[in-house]
Amino acid sequence: MNDDGATGTEQTTGKAPLVSVRGIVKRFGDFVANDHVDLDIYAHEAHALIGENGAGKSTLVKMLYGLLEPSEGTISIDGEPVLLANPDAARSRGIGMVFQHFSLFDNLTVAENIALALPKSRDLSDLREQVLGFSRRYGLTLEPDREVWTLSAGERQRIEIARCLLQDPRLVVLDEPTSVLTPREVETLFVTLDKLKAEGRALLYISHKLDEVKRLCERATILRRGKVVGVCDPRAESARSLAALMVGASIAEIKPNGNRAPGPERFIVDRLSIVSPDPHGVDLEDISFSVRGGEILGVAGVAGNGQSEFFDALSGETPADRADAIRIDGASVGVDGVDARRARGAAFTPEERNGHAAAPDFSLSDNAVLSLHALGDVARRGLIQFDRARLAAARVIERFDVRAAGPQAAARDLSGGNLQKFVVGREILRDPKVLVVNQPTWGVDALASAAIRQALVDLAGSGAAVIVISQDLDELFEICDRIAVIHEGRLSKPRAARDITREDIGMLMAGATAGSADSHAH
Amino acid sequence: MRIDLEPRRVRSRVLEIAAPVGALLVSILLGGVVIALLGKSPVEAFQVYFVDPLLESWSLQELAVKACPLVLIAVGLSFCFRANLWNIGAEGQFIIGGLAGACLGIATHDGAMQETFGGWWILPAMLLLGVIGGAAYGLIPAILRAWLGASEILTSLMLVYVAELGLDYLVRGPLRDPHGFNFPQSVTFDDVARLPFLMEGERLHAGVLIALAVVAIAAFVFARSLFGFEIRLVGEAPRAARFAGFSEKRLTLVAFAISGGLAGLAGICEVAGQIGQLQPAISGGYGFTAIIVAFLGRLRPLGILIAGLVLALTYIGGETAQVAMKLPQDMTRAYQGILLMCVLGADAVTRYRIHLRIGG
Structure with a gap:
């Protein structure tokens, strides 16, 4: 050929x-x-x-x-x-x-x-x-x-x-x-x-x-x-x-998880508005949605429309001013920080692998401590339990096929795809009730992307609520049950993925209101 | 000509240790050039600066005594520096710590406040006051940074001069010894308010043991504790630290409090150990020299211990050189500056591969 x-x-x-x-x-x-x-x-x-x-x-x-x-x-x-x-x-x-x-x-x-x-x-x-x-x-x-x-x-x-x-x-x-x-x-x-x-x-x-x-x-x-x-x-x-x-290999198709009957609402965001602390950032305005257990909600949008602010608000890195603006399994966590939300069963994977999800010069073992320390698994009474951290990192490496020299390898020595598998795997192996992930496969090779998407589908299949923020429409259509669009800090009403077309999403991404996108679709 | 810096993919461990040693050698060569330009023999100067002090018991003790404040301050600074917080004001925190502790030494002068409980509590209380004084003074730039976004480099440095002039005023005014023939100094402390000497009739005082203990504790904190992890993480990847749930504000305050507290402890150890009274100048630039110690020791407690001894050597050698070779005292400060530049330059070599390209 x-x-x-x-x-x-x-x-x-x-x-x-x-x-x-x-x-x-x-x-x-x-x-x-x-x-x-x-x-x-x-x-x-x-x-x-x-x-x-x-x-x-x-x-x-x-x-x-x-x-x-x-x-x-x-x-x-x-x-x-x-x-x-x-x-x-x-x-x-x-x-x-x-x-x-x-x-x-x-x-x-x-x-x-x-x-x-x-x-x-x-x-x-x-x-x-x-x-x-x-x-x-x-x-x-x-x-x-x-x-x-x-x-x-x-x-x-x-x-x-x-x-x-x-x-x-x-x-x-x-x-x-x-x-x-x-x-x-x-x-x-x-x-x-x-x-x-x-x-x-x-x-x-x-x-x-x-x-x-x-x-x-x-x-x-x-x-x-x-x-x-x-x-x-x-x-x-x-x-x-x-x-x-x-x-250099054929890529597996994502297997949908058969048993995905929607469960109870696990993650609810209610009229969330946050003024960005960064003067060049995007303010979030009046965002409301909910995600059920077993469901994947996709958030599409062109880069720079408030995705990272949205992620920081959901993770608690930028807390809201109202406790009931965000609820995890019924508990109001809007004013809590990221560790308190993790303790409620939520897990997060930010977009930037190097420097946000992981510290490049730290070992994978230390990078396991990074997001797990607040859960009592790898640290007790202020001291790090290094053997348990190594074990946690080794489990991620094994289960997610991370190509690394071992738990002691520095994060910077991994390729983008392998580090991404590690930071996604680190959160999924916690067995979270809610997972928010920003750009899960950005800059990741096709094989690793397929593995990560499959893991997200499987996690939802086990009853977790999953939110995927992505600029890759193919990815969203491949794995999501419902899709919403973020534009200038506002989120459109989520719609079932099988009822929404790429044209609709394109209109919403360009700033059309939900109403006009509907009329365009029919 | 073009100089390309290519980041090293793997950092060599050998290089990590060789770099500060190499920097030391290069700085000695450069120092030799300066001395030759002053018309003196570089070989003799090397002998006086780096060899003679190691040959006699008294000067070895003096070495430990000089290294003590340098190591204490530098270990504290490493908490700030590793978190990318630039505390340049250890000199001021040293002075305020010394001053705070000394107030108790002055108040208990000549058996005062010792009738009921005796004098055993005075020294520990003085040390504690030294830590609190230094920590409180260190918290000022930390608070200004955390809430107002003021550069801690400028505020901490400027506060040094406030502390120096404040001490100068107090020693010449309210804290002056009324029977001291108008000399600008306080009363001498009672023996119970002095750090005990380790051996009768010698110079080595208990502050040295305190410094060793602080090095051990700091090494443990960095290696094993979640707090040490937090400090390293904030310095390495601040956004990841926020993602880990660590608060930058809280860390700024804690790191400055530790750094200031240890500088204050060094201050009171100096006042209650070496000097025994308050004088207009109690430091001699330890707070600034400790910055060099911290970097030469690669911000690691054990490295700082070694680096503290090296820098103490330049102090003692400098004093001898003044007498023996008629070299100016500023030569010591100039050499310390050369050493810092060499250390920072060596840091670049460990991080980058350097290519020189002619033309292009």
């Missing part, structure tokens, strides 16, 4: 590649992030670079953009080997990049932000005209005088794209561009990208969302553990076959 795909595309193009990468190796100490990678990118082509987190995609594009220096190998542009010592050099050779994380100044206008990214020598008098020109030409709707803090993620991304286009690049590298966009914003982005392609520019599109790759790209290079494992035409493959190439 791989060979067919590769030869097939080379026959159709038949001309010299714009950018050619040969035998690139990048080592960090003993770790080989890129191992003799070859890559050809042609003009008029959207080329996908796909692979799991940690497969070496970012390392490769950083070398293309002059942010890292290859240990071995060559990069050629128009057949001529080049040395890209820094991003300036890459830009002057016609390589532009749109980063996953925006680097914008919130308090400046769109035009000012664009001007800041330009070389000092450039004349700025026609900048506004040029920005408006992009708007017309590529459907990049931008208002030059708006301040950035008033813009949505999609609008901010358009600034980054405009910045990149002002350099008139021949190759545009996009690193996970859709991770913060609503479905509708993704469509708008693709319209722009299609136009860029039609103009003869090449696109290098980095993603692990296979549906997008199939929609946009003619060729795909698949990386696994730093090596190219295949080149193919993604349109001719199924999402499943691509995924199998990415992970």
Whole structure:
């Protein structure tokens, strides 16, 4: 399959590649992030670079953009080997990049932000005209005088794209561009990208969302553990076959837990409002919902709409001002802290593994103490019981197939997926009555994701109430019974997953009220 | 030229110990350069600073006596520093602790308050007052930080000058010995208000034992207790500490109270041990030197014990060098500064791999 795909595309193009990468190796100490990678990118082509987190995609594009220096190998542009010592050099050779994380100044206008990214020598008098020109030409709707803090993620991304286009690049590298966009914003982005392609520019599109790759790209290079494992035409493959190439194994489907008759209401949130302690945070406004035992409630939403504030409010890291705002099995815990809520049988897994759910420099054993100490399992009379902590960590490692050197391994030495399995497993093995988990599989490889989702389904099957906050709609539809959407700190009314469509959710994510989403659905 | 710092994936244990030792050697070389620039022999200075004090009984005792306040303060500071709280005001907490304890020593002067119960309670009460005084003074920057968000670095440092000038005023005013020929000093304490000497006619006093006990207790707390875990966690990953249910405010207060309390204990040990009365200057910069001790000891109690002895050596050597080589006393302070910079530099080497790239 791989060979067919590769030869097939080379026959159709038949001309010299714009950018050619040969035998690139990048080592960090003993770790080989890129191992003799070859890559050809042609003009008029959207080329996908796909692979799991940690497969070496970012390392490769950083070398293309002059942010890292290859240990071995060559990069050629128009057949001529080049040395890209820094991003300036890459830009002057016609390589532009749109980063996953925006680097914008919130308090400046769109035009000012664009001007800041330009070389000092450039004349700025026609900048506004040029920005408006992009708007017309590529459907990049931008208002030059708006301040950035008033813009949505999609609008901010358009600034980054405009910045990149002002350099008139021949190759545009996009690193996970859709991770913060609503479905509708993704469509708008693709319209722009299609136009860029039609103009003869090449696109290098980095993603692990296979549906997008199939929609946009003619060729795909698949990386696994730093090596190219295949080149193919993604349109001719199924999402499943691509995924199998990415992970090198087939992925188990989630088995629904048959016996999921809804139990009593275990977790009730009643008119919860919290003003964020962070001045740039999102305030939670009048949130009410309840979750029954045996049920999984999904909370969808675009990043930055109050998910972390919502999680902190449910976990008790930011307590509410009313005790009855949050009830666990009938007990009012709204003003209690996180340990008091744990003592009531609740468990929590935050989004950020390194530094929130776990301390990177601590051993797994110490990281078991982190969330279990208040329950009396691993600490007594102010002293840590290290043997019991080690045992607790060893159980998580065994039951959740965490690849680690043992309970004494430092959390930072685990891969993202393994550490995520550890922090989710740590909470699930407590046998909680309520579990709140934020982004359970963010940046986690497909096999680990499947294992984590299965564990969440099984936990609900055993009678616990589970709340999953996620930006991955596929994940939510796969495991949730009901889905609600968080937008600017407000939560829509949860609806049964089988009665709600992706379009409905997309509308809610973009800020439509529940009523208008209903009318759209019918 | 470009200098790349690449984080080390695995921290080498050998390097963790080798780094402070290496820093010490580099600082000695740099110190030698400074002394050579002053026109003196670096070899002779090394002999005077680092070798001679180790050869005689009296100077070895003096070493322990000087190390005692440094170790006490530095162990306290390690509680703050490991939690990423920057208490720079140990000097002030030392002074207030010494002052608080000394008040009782002055009040019981010449047998006063000793008629009914005797004098056995005075020394323990003085030590306790020293701890309370230092802790209370340490709590001021902690409270300002926890409730008002004021930088503890600035407030704790500025409070040092308040304490110094307060002591100066009291010794020249209300606490001055009325029969002391107008010298700015208090009455000398009765023997019951002095730390006993360990051996008759020698310099070694009981404060040394207190310092050793504090090192042992601190080592236990860091290694075994949930509180030690909390301190390490807050320093390492503050958000994870909140997730673990630890309160940052409470920890700020407790860490500063411990740090201030131990500095205060060091203060009263110095006043009731070495000096025996209040004077306008009771510290000689122990509170600042202890910051170097804490880092040279890698913020670990046992390391601090060793580092305290090393820094005490520079004090004693510095005194001898003043007499024997006519080197200025500031040379000692300058050397201590060089040592701190070397220690912090060595820290970077343990955390990062350093690549020098020419061109590019």
